Structures are given as C-alpha cells and as structure tokens.
Amino acid sequence: MIRKDYLAIVALSVFAFGCTGVQHPIQPDVVEVTLPASADRVKAAVTKVLADDNYDVDWKDGTQLQTGYRGEQPSIWDWLVRGRFGVVRSRAQVAVTAETDQSSRLRLQVSSEGKQTMFDGWVPTQPQAPQSAENKIRLVKNELKIVQTTYTTETFYGSKP
Numbered sequence: 001m002i003r004k005d006y007l008a009i010v011a012l013s014v015f016a017f018g019c020t021g022v023q024h025p026i027q028p029d030v031v032e033v034t035l036p037a038s039a040d041r042v043k044a045a046v047t048k049v050l051a052d053d054n055y056d057v058d059w060k061d062g063t064q065l066q067t068g069y070r071g072e073q074p075s076i077w078d079w080l081v082r083g084r085f086g087v088v089r090s091r092a093q094v095a096v097t098a099e100t101d102q103s104s105r106l107r108l109q110v111s112s113e114g115k116q117t118m119f120d121g122w123v124p125t126q127p128q129a130p131q132s133a134e135n136k137i138r139l140v141k142n143e144l145k146i147v148q149t150t151y152t153t154e155t156f157y158g159s160k161p
Contacts, residue, residue, distance in 0.1 A: 026124040028111040031133040035106055037144050039063070039098040042106055045143035046094055049136060055092060065094040070131065088114040089122075090131045106140070108133045 035042055043059065050057050054071040069089045090112040097105045110133045114125040129135060141147045 026126060028109050028124075029127045029133040030107070030109045031137050032105065032107045033137055034099065034103055035141070035144065036103050036146055038102060039096050039104040041144060042096050042104045042140070045140045046096065046106070046108075048143055049139045050092060050094075053131070053136075063096050065092075065096075067092045088112055088125060088128055090127055092133075092136070106137070108136055108140075110136065 037045075046065070047057050047059075050065075050067060055067040056071070057065065057067060059065050069091050090110055093109040093111075095105075095107040099105055110127045110131055112125050112127040112131065113122040115122050127133070138147075
C-alpha cells in the first residue's frame with residue numbers, strides 16, 4: 001500500500017511539472033494598411049487619435065513616430081493600483097509613407113508590457129483591446145471618415161422622431 005506522504009509528493013511533483021512549460025515570446029501588435037487619403041491627412045488623424053488616448057505624440061521626422069508609454073489618467077489610488085494589482089503599459093510606433101497623391105501606407109505597431117505586483121519585472125503582454133493596433137486603425141479611419149458606416153448613438157439606436 002502506498003503511504004500518503006509519497007502520494008502527496010507524487011501529486012505535488014505532477015502539479016509542479018504540469019504548470020511549467022516553454023513560454024512563447026509575445027510579438028508586438030502590428031497592422032499595415034493602405035488608406036485612400038494623403039499622408040498629411042493620415043498623420044493628422046494618427047496624431048489626434050494617439051493624443052486623445054494620452055500618448056505623447058512627437059514626430060521625429062516627416063514619416064516616423066515613436067511614442068513614449070501611454071499616460072494613465074491620474075488618480076489618488078495610483079500607488080495602490082501600480083503597486084499591488086499590476087498594470088499594463090503600452091507604446092506605439094507609426095510609419096506613414098505616401099504612395100500617391102491621394103493614398104498612403106500606414107504601419108502601426110503597439111507594444112505592451114505588464115506586471116502583476118511591484119516586485120515583478122515588466123514582461124511583454126498582449127495589448128488590451130482599446131490599445132490594440134486594430135482598434136487604433138479603426139479610430140484613424142473614423143477620423144478620416146473613410147469607413148463604410150460610421151457608428152454613432154443615433155445610427156445605432158435610430159434617430160428620434
């Protein structure tokens with residue numbers, strides 16, 4: 001008959017080895033699109049979308065942008081949130097190149113890092129939905145008014161009589 005302490009050791013070993021594994025590195029979220037708008041209009045739309053989402057926007061040259069980490073809305077509980085519950089921070093890299101007079105190529109990359117407690121280090125994570133590259137492209141298209149259907153409260157719920 002198997003002693004209970006041996007059974008506990010075997011169960012603990014199986015649990016420990018089952019929880020470990022090879023972690024795959026998380027790649028940044030990247031989207032490339034061609035937009036039917038001039039490069040200046042696309043840059044203005046990207047600037048507005050990223051600035052509205054608390055990124056510091058500073059174009060280094062005419063076509064490249066690399067933001068710092070996204071600024072969070074200040075709160076009196078920041079020390080608790082950052083220190084105990086973990087946070088996710090993100091930054092963006094943008095490249096806008098003109099293809100023709102009325103079209104341009106936009107490459108948007110969002111990198112996110114997160115940690116669980118104040119004692120953990122920052123590790124790459126998947127961007128949260130509002131900070132994802134796909135969402136930023138959608139907001140840029142809305143700003144340029146080149147989407148097929150623009151959703152507003154009235155179009156979603158119907159206009160009031």
